[in-house]
Amino acid sequence: MLSKYPRLAVDVVVVFEDGSIVLIKRKNPPFKGCWALPGGFVEYGETVEEAAVREVKEETGLDIKLTKLIGVFSDPNRDPRGHVVSIAYIGKPIGGQLHASSDAENVKLFKEIPKKLAFDHDLIIRRALSLIRVELS
Numbered sequence: 001m002l003s004k005y006p007r008l009a010v011d012v013v014v015v016f017e018d019g020s021i022v023l024i025k026r027k028n029p030p031f032k033g034c035w036a037l038p039g040g041f042v043e044y045g046e047t048v049e050e051a052a053v054r055e056v057k058e059e060t061g062l063d064i065k066l067t068k069l070i071g072v073f074s075d076p077n078r079d080p081r082g083h084v085v086s087i088a089y090i091g092k093p094i095g096g097q098l099h100a101s102s103d104a105e106n107v108k109l110f111k112e113i114p115k116k117l118a119f120d121h122d123l124i125i126r127r128a129l130s131l132i133r134v135e136l137s
Contacts, residue, residue, distance in 0.1 A: 039086065
């Protein structure tokens with residue numbers, strides 16, 4: 001259980017030029033075995049942008065550039081461990097090799113998003129895709 005204060009996390013929708021999105025299969029609870037966005041908790045003394053880039057590298061092996069803020073997701077029930085506020089970004093890969101590491105059991109590119117995702121990641125992805133479509137219009 002987390003403290004009585006909200007924890008701060010980041011999530012990143014990493015989008016390749018062909019439109020595919022990177023998802024990780026979670027190695028640990030909660031949502032062990034479910035597909036999720038790369039992300040995690042912000043460490044003390046770290047900016048949310050630094051945390052987003054670090055988490056993607058740790059979980060997927062990719063170096064990314066953050067391109068857009070998707071939004072802040074703060075539903076107190078979005079994480080079964082306690083109140084976690086996530087700041088979500090769109091990022092594009094700029095290097096590295098796609099491979100699972102740290103908290104990821106697997107990592108994969110998806111053209112179609114799986115029906116059951118961890119946390120509220122389906123909402124975050126839908127919001128990201130709507131922002132991308134608006135940008136392309």
